[in-house]
Amino acid sequence: MGIALLLKMQRLKDLEKRTEGLNASLEEMDEQAKLIIRTDIELNKTQEELDKKITGLSTLQKLSRQMSTTLEEKQIFKKIGNEYLEDLGFEKSSAFLWDALAREFHQYLSIGYSEEDALKIKNAVNSDKDYYLDLMHGSKTASSVFVPQGFLPKDKVCRLFQVNEFIICPITPQEGNQGFIFVGTQNIETRITEGEREIITILANQIGQALDNARLFEKTWRSQQELEMKVEERTRQLSEALEKVKIISKRKSDFISSVSHELRTPLTSIKGYAAILLAGKLGAVPDEIKERLGKINRHSDELVHMVNDLLDIARIESGKVNMNIESADLSAIVEKVADLLSEQLKTKNISFNMRIPEDCRKVMADRSQIERVFINLLGNALKFTPEKGAISVNATCLNKMVQVDLTDTGFGIPEEAQEKIFDEFYRVDNTINQEVKGTGLGLTLVKHIIEAHRGKIWVKSKIGEGSTFSFTLNCA
Amino acid sequence: MNVSFGFSQTKDHIRAANEAVGEAIIGLSGIPVDLAIIFTTIEFTHPLVLKTANNLLGEIPILGCSTLGIMTAEGIFKHGFAILLISLSRQMFFNVAAVKDVNKKTSLLAGRELGEKLLYGCKNVRRNLSIIFSDGLITDATNLINGLQENLGRSFPLVGASASDNFIFQKTFQYFNKELLTESCCGVLFGGGINFGHGIKHGWKPLGKIRCVTNSHGNLIKEIDGRAAVKLYEDYLAKDALELSRELRRISIFYPIGIYLPGEREYLLRNIISIKDDGSLITQGDIPQNSKIRLMIGTKDSCLEAAGRACEDAKKNLLGQKAKFVMIFDSASRFSLLGRQYVRELEIIKEAFGEDIPLIGIYTYGEQAPLKSLNYLGRSYCHSQSINVLAVGGQ
Numbered sequence: 001m002g003i004a005l006l007l008k009m010q011r012l013k014d015l016e017k018r019t020e021g022l023n024a025s026l027e028e029m030d031e032q033a034k035l036i037i038r039t040d041i042e043l044n045k046t047q048e049e050l051d052k053k054i055t056g057l058s059t060l061q062k063l064s065r066q067m068s069t070t071l072e073e074k075q076i077f078k079k080i081g082n083e084y085l086e087d088l089g090f091e092k093s094s095a096f097l098w099d100a101l102a103r104e105f106h107q108y109l110s111i112g113y114s115e116e117d118a119l120k121i122k123n124a125v126n127s128d129k130d131y132y133l134d135l136m137h138g139s140k141t142a143s144s145v146f147v148p149q150g151f152l153p154k155d156k157v158c159r160l161f162q163v164n165e166f167i168i169c170p171i172t173p174q175e176g177n178q179g180f181i182f183v184g185t186q187n188i189e190t191r192i193t194e195g196e197r198e199i200i201t202i203l204a205n206q207i208g209q210a211l212d213n214a215r216l217f218e219k220t221w222r223s224q225q226e227l228e229m230k231v232e233e234r235t236r237q238l239s240e241a242l243e244k245v246k247i248i249s250k251r252k253s254d255f256i257s258s259v260s261h262e263l264r265t266p267l268t269s270i271k272g273y274a275a276i277l278l279a280g281k282l283g284a285v286p287d288e289i290k291e292r293l294g295k296i297n298r299h300s301d302e303l304v305h306m307v308n309d310l311l312d313i314a315r316i317e318s319g320k321v322n323m324n325i326e327s328a329d330l331s332a333i334v335e336k337v338a339d340l341l342s343e344q345l346k347t348k349n350i351s352f353n354m355r356i357p358e359d360c361r362k363v364m365a366d367r368s369q370i371e372r373v374f375i376n377l378l379g380n381a382l383k384f385t386p387e388k389g390a391i392s393v394n395a396t397c398l399n400k401m402v403q404v405d406l407t408d409t410g411f412g413i414p415e416e417a418q419e420k421i422f423d424e425f426y427r428v429d430n431t432i433n434q435e436v437k438g439t440g441l442g443l444t445l446v447k448h449i450i451e452a453h454r455g456k457i458w459v460k461s462k463i464g465e466g467s468t469f470s471f472t473l474n475c476a
Numbered sequence: 477m478n479v480s481f482g483f484s485q486t487k488d489h490i491r492a493a494n495e496a497v498g499e500a501i502i503g504l505s506g507i508p509v510d511l512a513i514i515f516t517t518i519e520f521t522h523p524l525v526l527k528t529a530n531n532l533l534g535e536i537p538i539l540g541c542s543t544l545g546i547m548t549a550e551g552i553f554k555h556g557f558a559i560l561l562i563s564l565s566r567q568m569f570f571n572v573a574a575v576k577d578v579n580k581k582t583s584l585l586a587g588r589e590l591g592e593k594l595l596y597g598c599k600n601v602r603r604n605l606s607i608i609f610s611d612g613l614i615t616d617a618t619n620l621i622n623g624l625q626e627n628l629g630r631s632f633p634l635v636g637a638s639a640s641d642n643f644i645f646q647k648t649f650q651y652f653n654k655e656l657l658t659e660s661c662c663g664v665l666f667g668g669g670i671n672f673g674h675g676i677k678h679g680w681k682p683l684g685k686i687r688c689v690t691n692s693h694g695n696l697i698k699e700i701d702g703r704a705a706v707k708l709y710e711d712y713l714a715k716d717a718l719e720l721s722r723e724l725r726r727i728s729i730f731y732p733i734g735i736y737l738p739g740e741r742e743y744l745l746r747n748i749i750s751i752k753d754d755g756s757l758i759t760q761g762d763i764p765q766n767s768k769i770r771l772m773i774g775t776k777d778s779c780l781e782a783a784g785r786a787c788e789d790a791k792k793n794l795l796g797q798k799a800k801f802v803m804i805f806d807s808a809s810r811f812s813l814l815g816r817q818y819v820r821e822l823e824i825i826k827e828a829f830g831e832d833i834p835l836i837g838i839y840t841y842g843e844q845a846p847l848k849s850l851n852y853l854g855r856s857y858c859h860s861q862s863i864n865v866l867a868v869g870g871q
Binding site: 026029030036044048051055164186188190 | 554642643644645646683684685711712713714723725726727729730731771773812815816
């Protein structure tokens with residue numbers, strides 16, 4: 001009996017020991033459970049924060065895209081819709097911009113409030129404007145978690161905006177009126193996190209940038225409007241001036257044409273009578289008179305030439321000359337003109353070279369008019385090239401255009417004269433021009449003819465080295 | 477049985493009601509409507525909204541409640557008006573009723589009153605199912621159910637949802653015919669052989685030692701293991717009472733108290749609503765004295781997996797019949813816990829019942845349903861953090 005009792009006691013002791021062991025294990029497991037829960041809390045917190053950040057950033061991206069589509073201040077705030085605000089975890093929002101002139105805050109956004117409540121909030125914000133201005137100027141963010149020193153108490157803000165949790169963040173564009181945005185929630189489960197504060201700060205910065213863009217656009221737009229008005233006014237003035245110039249130019253052409261016609265008739269008579277007298281048809285003419293009559297005849301010829309040139313220029317300018325533009329052989333034209341001038345070339349012992357490749361030969365031109373161009377240009381080259389000099393005509397073809405270069409080894413044209421050389425009655429001031437008479441209309445006529453062919457003409461020259469007159473014609 | 481669904485998100489509340497009700501009526505193609513169930517988010521809780529629906533529906537009984545979000549086959553919406561129109565076969569019958577001023581009358585008496593009203597005219601017929609919508613801020617929801625079942629009996633399941641607002645916990649609304657109610661409970665009693673399947677799950681797992689509630693009354697836990705109840709959380713979370721008083725409501729979504737129920741695989745969860753100065757905990761739903769409890773831990777994955785299991789249970793109980801519609805009462809805490817993954821829960825439901833299933837669901841501040849275990853058959857409990865799936869298959 002005693003042994004049985006002892007054995008039972010022993011078993012009880014063993015069981016007690018085992019129970020103690022189990023309890024110790026249970027306590028250890030419970031401690032482990034505590035660790036698991038504490039770690040889990042941290043993980044959940046991080047996860048929650050991460051979720052909020054991901055949702056917040058994705059919402060900010062959408063909002064940013066929306067805000068960038070508008071360049072009007074009020075529209076920027078209208079882009080912050082209910083849905084975006086909810087995605088950011090809030091259902092109430094209000095935004096204000098400070099009007100420095102009126103010294104009051106204007107409300108630009110109100111979500112989650114009736115009109116009456118929004119007005120109440122606006123009035124209260126303006127009553128406490130110094131607190132909000134201080135927040136704004138100090139670029140401080142206030143929230144239900146952290147209220148900066150000197151700002152309104154948390155409870156007062158919560159009561160005014162009817163929320164449990166909130167963030168107020170300054171909107172600080174670089175230029176113009178600054179302000180602040182308020183976001184809040186009535187959700188008592190929500191606690192403002194650092195992540196949410198950052199997201200709303202980014203939102204406020206985005207609004208600031210959007211305001212800057214809008215203001216810059218407004219400024220640029222106004223400047224552009226002013227500029228456009230100025231350009232319009234100037235264009236109108238220029239158009240009027242152009243019209244006047246056209247009228248004057250037409251009058252000039254008409255005048256030249258009319259005067260030239262009027263001059264040509266008496267000139268023909270003068271020349272005719274001089275010829276009759278010279279021929280002795282009205283009796284013998286003494287040598288002295290003959291010599292004077294010869295001068296009359298020669299000067300009349302020059303005058304006729306000048307009048308003809310003037311008439312041609314006037315006609316081309318007024319479009320009265322019908323250019324008979326057709327496929328023409330450039331080589332043939334040059335050869336013909338060279339042939340005409342061959343005697344003078346020989347006299348001055350000037351060599352003449354022509355290099356017109358096969359593919360440049362056919363041009364679209366009024367043959368007779370282009371002949372006049374070559375006569376004028378080659379004539380000038382002959383006039384200004386000293387004996388034993390050289391004159392060459394080269395042609396090159398590029399982009400369906402033929403460029404003709406007429407080069408001489410003459411005296412060259414001073415740089416300042418090169419721009420004016422195609423002007424009417426302009427003559428380069430040199431000894432040859434002083435000796436050899438000219439009308440000063442040749443190159444003007446040449447320019448008009450080339451332009452009537454839709455070509456261009458220009459000159460390159462260097463004193464003592466000669467000149468190159470170049471012009472273009474369309475390939476046939 | 478025929479059902480039709482209508483939903484609108486239009487910001488103009490009256491227009492939204494018109495659109496949703498119109499859509500649902502058209503969907504029934506002229507079949508007479510017997511019952512309308514309306515769920516709206518909090519901004520649609522206006523008498524005129526209900527009046528609009530009532531004008532369009534005529535004398536058809538209306539039941540419903542407010543919620544922080546509406547679940548439909550198309551998605552989960554934080555703003556909207558949803559309506560489910562039900563046309564029952566001749567062999568089925570139903571009765572609707574509501575009880576007001578629950579807090580003033582006490583939950584038990586209010587429950588009894590509602591039970592009595594629901595039974596009116598149905599005492600001699602076979603009853604199948606009761607669905608109730610109660611104010612989510614009623615402090616003693618357990619006694620409301622107890623009172624209700626005292627009169628209705630426990631021979632058939634009672635499932636329900638506690639209305640929610642948008643996490644403000646200020647006011648929730650119940651809809652009963654033309655009336656927009658608060659601090660009330662409305663419900664419907666079906667009879668005549670309605671075929672349905674039901675499943676309720678949460679997905680939280682026990683952690684740590686088993687504890688004993690040594691002093692409690694209703695939903696107030698004074699002591700656990702002979703110590704102030706708050707010590708449980710102070711120990712596990714390493715936070716003092718002051719810190720906990722600020723955060724415990726939110727934290728207890730992740731770590732609620734689980735009541736051990738013999739024979740049940742899942743624990744019955746209780747969220748903490750607040751901490752009293754003496755360290756007592758106020759829970760959502762009662763905790764009987766001497767209950768064996770444990771701290772619970774849940775993850776998003778376990779939550780979603782539980783949703784799948786609740787759907788499977790509901791499907792199984794349909795006995796092979798295809799569901800005509802599915803009604804979901806999903807805990808607001810799960811919505812909060814799942815965060816960006818809340819849509820995944822809807823996907824799981826649709827995977828279980830098919831993409832084209834007519835589906836209507838709400839987020840609730842409490843779910844009522846019987847437990848699965850045979851030991852508890854007949855009695856309905858207040859659940860927290862659970863997904864309550866009701867699949868109705870017809871007759």
